[in-house]
Amino acid sequence: MHTLSGQTVLALHAHPDDESIFTGLTLRRLADAGARVVLVMATGGDLGESRLPLEPGETVPDRRRRELTDAAALLGVHRLVLLGHRDSGLPGGPGLRHPRALAAADPVALGRAVAEIVDAEGAGTVLHDDDAGIYGHPDHRAAHAAGAIACSLTGAHGYRMTVDREHLALAARDRHLVHGAAHAAGVGYGRVTAEIAVAVGGGPAELAVKRAAMLAHASQIAPDAVDEAGFAAAYGYEWFLPGENTGGRARGGVLEALGNAHLLAGTR
Numbered sequence: 433m434h435t436l437s438g439q440t441v442l443a444l445h446a447h448p449d450d451e452s453i454f455t456g457l458t459l460r461r462l463a464d465a466g467a468r469v470v471l472v473m474a475t476g477g478d479l480g481e482s483r484l485p486l487e488p489g490e491t492v493p494d495r496r497r498r499e500l501t502d503a504a505a506l507l508g509v510h511r512l513v514l515l516g517h518r519d520s521g522l523p524g525g526p527g528l529r530h531p532r533a534l535a536a537a538d539p540v541a542l543g544r545a546v547a548e549i550v551d552a553e554g555a556g557t558v559l560h561d562d563d564a565g566i567y568g569h570p571d572h573r574a575a576h577a578a579g580a581i582a583c584s585l586t587g588a589h590g591y592r593m594t595v596d597r598e599h600l601a602l603a604a605r606d607r608h609l610v611h612g613a614a615h616a617a618g619v620g621y622g623r624v625t626a627e628i629a630v631a632v633g634g635g636p637a638e639l640a641v642k643r644a645a646m647l648a649h650a651s652q653i654a655p656d657a658v659d660e661a662g663f664a665a666a667y668g669y670e671w672f673l674p675g676e677n678t679g680g681r682a683r684g685g686v687l688e689a690l691g692n693a694h695l696l697a698g699t700r
Contacts, residue, residue, distance in 0.1 A: 434689040437466035441686055442555040442588075444546055444579045446534065446571035447477040447519060448500040449649040453609055454566065454593050455559060456507055456642035457634040458670050461690050463508025464638075470553050471509045472546060473500060474575055475534050478519040479527050482651040495651045503648040506641055513549055515542075520570045522617050528570060535570035542574065543581025550586045557686050558583050562592035562673050567610055568619035583676035589685045590675025591630065597622035604666035609657065623673065630672040633693040639664055669693060 441462050445451045451459065451471055463469050476493035486495055497514070504512045520535035521527025528535050534542075550558060560579025565572030576592070583590040600608050600622070614621035634642065643663050646653050658667070672687060 435466045436462060436686055436689060439466070439557070439686055440468040440470060440553050440555040441557045441559065442470045442472060442546075442550055442553060443559040444472045444474065444561075444575055444582075446474050446561065446565075446569065446575045447480065448473060448496040449477070449480075449503070449646065449652050450572075451500075451509075452503050452507065452642060452645035452649065453667075454595070455670055456503075456645050457638050457667075458559070458632045458687065458690070459507040459509065460638050460641050460645075461632065461634060462686065463510070465690065467686060468510045468553070469508055470511045470513065470549065470555060471504055471507075472513045472515060472549060474515045474542075474578070475517045475519045475571060476514070477652075479521045480519065480652050483654060484651050492651070496649070499649045499651060503645040506645040506648060511553070515545065520574075523568060523570060523619070534574045537574060539574065539577040540581060542578040543585065546578050546582035547585040550582050550588050555586075556588055557591070558586075558588045558675075559591050559593055559672070560675070562594040562623070564594075566594055567614040567621035568617055569613070580676055587677055589677050591685065591687055592673040592675045594628065594671050594673055595622035596625050596628055596631070596669070596671045598625045599669065599671075600666070604662065607662055607666045609653070623671070627673060628671045628694060629674045630687045630692050631694040632670045632672070632687060632690050633668055639668060642667060 517534035518532040520533040561572040561576040
């Protein structure tokens with residue numbers, strides 16, 4: 433694997449735990465290869481109910497911020513930036529009307545805010561949600577728009593994160609957290625294998641770190657939801673579409689330097 437020393441990658445996510453679920457392997461492997469990893473979190477996940485009791489005076493965003501900090505450390509994140517927007521909730525829900533809801537934010541202003549971080553960090557690569565928001569969540573769609581605008585403004589190389597629904601149907605039917613999220617929202621999810629440009633995989637050590645990072649979000653993710661026996665089948669790959677400033681396909685970027693597992697992703 434090529435060294436990525438001197439490279440900075442910015443990952444933009446909608447909610448605490450998205451970074452571990454959708455890019456945990458990728459972020460850890462980038463950091464291990466020498467890249468500086470900047471994680472930008474758009475919301476505090478305010479509407480995610482805690483499955484564990486809160487401390488006296490503690491709020492859900494307080495707990496989720498603490499969990500995010502722990503997960504980011506496990507994933508090798510060098511800088512964590514919180515944009516401070518509010519979770520918008522599921523499509524059609526009342527959270528969309530909150531004045532601080534991410535989905536209600538001006539996408540251009542949001543994109544400019546992300547672009548300022550890209551410029552300040554000298555990031556040459558931005559990871560952000562795909563056009564459909566992976567599973568249609570309003571906040572993921574907003575994160576897509578912000579990431580696309582930031583890439584357009586800065587010239588950064590973009591990758592759009594998604595999941596390979598054909599791979600998951602074969603290898604881990606109903607065992608990835610995206611399945612429950614899509615079911616709750618009443619929407620589809622992911623892309624077909626042929627649409628995906630890059631798949632990032634990981635060995636046992638990276639998978640163990642990804643699982644630990646997901647479990648750091650203990651208020652949201654129960655251990656039995658990510659059982660160790662089936663973890664590699666459900667979470668052993670992370671998938672990306674070609675994004676901005678790539679000539680229509682992902683090539684020559686930092687993710688390819690990790691080793692593109694795309695040709696294997698649909699069969700393992």
